[in-house]
Amino acid sequence: MAKFNENFLELKESYLFSEVAKRVSAFKEQHPERSVIRLGIGDVTLPLGKTVVEAMRSAAEEMGQAETFRGYGPEQGYDFLRTAIQKHYKAFGVELDADEIFVSDGAKSDTGNITDLFSKDNTVLIPDPVYPVYVDTNTMNGRNIIYINGTAENDFLPMPDRSVHADLIYICSPNNPTGACYNRTQLRKWVDYALENDAVILFDSAYESFVSDESLPHSIYEIAGAESCAVEFCSLSKTAGFTGTRCGYTIVPKAITAKSADGREMILNKMWNRRQCTKFNGVPYVIQRAAEAVFSDQGMAEARAMTDSYMENARIISNTMEELKIRYTGGINSPYIWFECPFGMNSWDFFDFLLEKAGVVGTPGAGFGKNGDNWFRLTAFNSRENTAEAMKRFRTLLSANG
Numbered sequence: 001m002a003k004f005n006e007n008f009l010e011l012k013e014s015y016l017f018s019e020v021a022k023r024v025s026a027f028k029e030q031h032p033e034r035s036v037i038r039l040g041i042g043d044v045t046l047p048l049g050k051t052v053v054e055a056m057r058s059a060a061e062e063m064g065q066a067e068t069f070r071g072y073g074p075e076q077g078y079d080f081l082r083t084a085i086q087k088h089y090k091a092f093g094v095e096l097d098a099d100e101i102f103v104s105d106g107a108k109s110d111t112g113n114i115t116d117l118f119s120k121d122n123t124v125l126i127p128d129p130v131y132p133v134y135v136d137t138n139t140m141n142g143r144n145i146i147y148i149n150g151t152a153e154n155d156f157l158p159m160p161d162r163s164v165h166a167d168l169i170y171i172c173s174p175n176n177p178t179g180a181c182y183n184r185t186q187l188r189k190w191v192d193y194a195l196e197n198d199a200v201i202l203f204d205s206a207y208e209s210f211v212s213d214e215s216l217p218h219s220i221y222e223i224a225g226a227e228s229c230a231v232e233f234c235s236l237s238k239t240a241g242f243t244g245t246r247c248g249y250t251i252v253p254k255a256i257t258a259k260s261a262d263g264r265e266m267i268l269n270k271m272w273n274r275r276q277c278t279k280f281n282g283v284p285y286v287i288q289r290a291a292e293a294v295f296s297d298q299g300m301a302e303a304r305a306m307t308d309s310y311m312e313n314a315r316i317i318s319n320t321m322e323e324l325k326i327r328y329t330g331g332i333n334s335p336y337i338w339f340e341c342p343f344g345m346n347s348w349d350f351f352d353f354l355l356e357k358a359g360v361v362g363t364p365g366a367g368f369g370k371n372g373d374n375w376f377r378l379t380a381f382n383s384r385e386n387t388a389e390a391m392k393r394f395r396t397l398l399s400a401n402g
């Protein structure tokens with residue numbers, strides 16, 4: 001009989017957002033008459049921008065004509081999109097070669113897939129709380145994970161501890177779930193730590209387009225030296241409403257290496273390319289044309305209008321927290337609001353309480369790590385009307401029980 005990968009036995013029974021969805025479905029089944037507002041998974045609700053839709057339509061037309069039809073595309077992404085992304089990085093003052101950019105179906109897949117390149121023997125440093133994909137995928141591979149605590153005391157922005165060695169370091173900034181965002185000085189320290197430890201930073205910048213504070217970095221490559229120690233993952237899911245459309249990009253600079261057992265310096269860019277060519281056939285042409293349109297002036301303006309609208313929802317949520325004097329972070333350079341569960345509840349109990357009493361779905365902090373046990377995440381991605389209604393119910397519920 002085939003032998004099973006025992007590492008899977010170390011995983012929680014279901015993926016965080018599947019567990020949330022399961023509980024919400026069970027509630028809906030029992031209470032079909034109740035209205036439920038979802039501020040749980042960070043799924044967008046605004047439709048794609050006009051420029052993006054037009055690009056998709058015209059690419060679909062091309063696919064329907066013998067002269068312009070395309071079959072397999074380059075696994076790394078079409079040049080037109082790679083150069084559009086390259087230009088986008090120039091706006092942050094970051095120079096990349098187009099062949100350092102790999103188009104993907106999203107940051108979730110690539111933050112997991114990148115683990116293919118690294119030996120099981122690496123020590124992985126992961127902040128707690130954080131997006132659960134990093135922990136789950138490294139657990140599937142049986143790697144040793146060490147955690148670094150994000151707490152209210154350090155504003156959920158843990159800093160490197162020089163007495164601890166790590167080989168791989170995950171950073172998500174602006175952070176999912178806390179919404180906290182590292183400044184340049186803090187990222188400088190992480191880059192220095194990675195360089196001192198010969199480590200690789202796996203930097204998830206999926207929420208960079210929500211950064212409005214001009215002093216904050218959008219990309220880790222704004223920090224000198226990061227080009228030789230950091231891989232960056234980004235996505236159009238939240239930037240331009242691509243959660244269902246699927247398109248992201250991963251930057252693997254040519255200067256980053258990892259050591260083979262026989263002492264050779266392996267170039268990660270080459271190895272990632274090798275991995276992608278074997279396991280990935282690229283993002284559909286129509287979607288890549290849509291993604292290219294996001295980076296046009298008009299496409300960017302449409303994307304900005306979307307993020308601005310979500311940030312208005314974030315303000316409605318943060319204002320509610322202020323009003324109720326609940327300790328929270330996020331909601332400024334991030335679409336997530338992370339708050340301490342009221343009444344000293346743990347986060348799964350608060351999840352059930354909020355769903356049952358107010359018909360509002362959030363995400364329990366415990367799903368992002370033990371430091372989230374008494375914290376809770378709400379997203380700003382629902383409609384204005386639903387967000388306002390959810391906060392009205394939230395205030396009523398808390399006042400009635402306060």
Ligand code: MLT
Binds near residue numbers: 108176
């Ligand atoms: C979240 O809610 O944390 C995100 O939507 C998950 C994701 O992007 O995969």
